[in-house]
């Protein structure tokens with residue numbers, strides 16, 4: 001008897017893209033109460049809703065398991081909307097993207113046959129809030145997340161009064177300039193915006209990141225932002241300065257040790273790598289790591305396993321590595337002062353923080369930022385034009401950290417005066433000469 005030939009799979013049996021993760025929606029909004037109301041409305045329509053407080057989390061959610069639809073608020077705390085949409089459509093061409101306020105976010109036609117159900121649920125929530133589609137109530141969460149006043153040119157969040165006299169905030173207008181920067185990274189210079197863009201693009205992944213830049217340019221700030229915007233944010237961020245710990249102790253500090261592993265090890269201790277399990281390990285001044293330890297680090301990165309000093313049992317650890325250096329690491333690698341294989345493992349994604357002298361136009365914005373911070377708890381001060389001029393003319397070898405310290409010094413020297421004058425601005429060595 002002839003064996004029956006298998007029938008070729010008919011084209012119609014190929015699962016359409018939206019069938020993957022069917023009836024599952026991801027709702028990306030910083031407004032927790034809005035998320036809750038939309039989730040309730042959609043659950044009633046037999047949808048499963050996963051919530052994300054920002055764009056990076058929404059991308060991470062989609063990476064973790066598929067969804068049919070992503071509902072996107074018009075303002076996200078971490079990502080500029082249009083840039084998010086471009087990136088989203090590139091990464092997830094089969095997922096339907098719907099705007100939470102009914103304004104179309106994409107030119108592509110609906111990719112889900114059930115889009116109307118989503119729109120219906122959104123309309124019900126919106127109708128309960130008020131009749132307007134493109135206005136939404138101020139929530140305390142949204143207010144808290146709102147960017148600083150210095151962002152006025154970028155974010156159009158001017159409050160408006162509805163007929164009922166209820167304060168409402170319009171979501172960023174389509175004509176508004178796209179904001180590229182993260183809230184904590186002050187500076188609108190293109191090189192600074194590129195830092196923010198790169199952080200946002202890579203944060204949600206576990207990709208190793210190398211941050212290169214001179215001292216005081218915000219490398220640790222960038223590393224913390226990467227952690228904050230990653231799905232690891234709920235776990236530990238552990239920092240280790242490889243230059244600050246004597247070579248003899250660095251290995252035990254990183255990998256941990258058992259009791260009696262070396263002279264003085266009276267107790268066993270978990271190393272920094274293990275302490276960062278599930279989170280992010282920030283290795284500052286990685287260029288200073290001794291070559292023998294680099295070999296151990298490489299072995300850990302390749303296997304995901306480490307051995308505590310004095311122990312044979314390997315331990316599995318899941319960490320995202322973010323390394324930083326003020327040196328040109330590839331140049332060190334080229335002359336064998338740093339292991340080239342480790343360099344390539346660490347520098348999968350590179351972020352460069354520019355010296356302040358390359359973006360002096362950001363100084364006034366930074367001054368405003370630091371002065372606002374210093375004003376918390378004491379009366380606010382302003383800064384005179386001549387003092388600002390002095391700050392703009394300085395070369396800033398210590399970069400943003402030096403600017404921060406200079407302002408702190410000037411604030412103290414201004415005593416009870418409400419204005420910082422040029423005479424209060426002292427730089428580096430001159431500060432100690434008096």
Ligand SMILES: Nc1ncnc2c1ncn2[C@@H]1O[C@H](COP(=O)(O)OP(=O)(O)OP(=O)(O)O)[C@@H](O)[C@H]1O
Nearest residue numbers: 184185186187214215216217218219220221400401
């Ligand atoms: N773009 C920025 N916006 C706001 N604050 C900044 C910025 N860059 C740096 N800072 C501030 O300057 C100080 C130094 O930053 P940070 O420690 O991140 O620098 P770093 O490059 O890691 O320095 P180092 O190489 O010396 O470790 C911090 O207080 C940080 O908050």
